[in-house]
Amino acid sequence: MKDVIDIGMTNEEKQWGMFCHVAAFVGFLIPFGSILGPLVIWLMKKDEFGFVDHQGKEAINFQITMLIAFGVLLILSWVLIGLLLLPILFIFGLVVTIVAIIKSSKGERYRYPLTIRLIK
DSSP states (O other), X not given: OOOOBOTTXXXXXXXXXXXXXXXXXXXXXXXXXXXXXXXXXXXXXXXXXXHHHHHHHHHHHHHHHHHHHHHHHHHHGGGTHHHHHHHHXXXXXXXXXXXXXXXXXXXXXXXXXXXXXOOO
């Protein structure tokens, strides 16, 4: 699906869609918060707003993908390659999450790159 801006979307719907991505930063405070934050918002608002349903699934899928990648890199840290790639993974996750926040605040349906889509 192409990134589409829905002109008829309310500001409230855009805000809740954006909150799905912002909630991933809860992971800096609470273990697994990067998944639980978007999950809570998605479960609360998915039936009310279609945009939130889409963005919530994207945010959750991306955070699960990042968790898997982080786990793999932790294992690879034993052979040092993981130690080199962990900072790159962190920066990548941070940058694309910020891009998602900006795009969703404008009403664009953002799709994270390199994401395993477990929730359809």
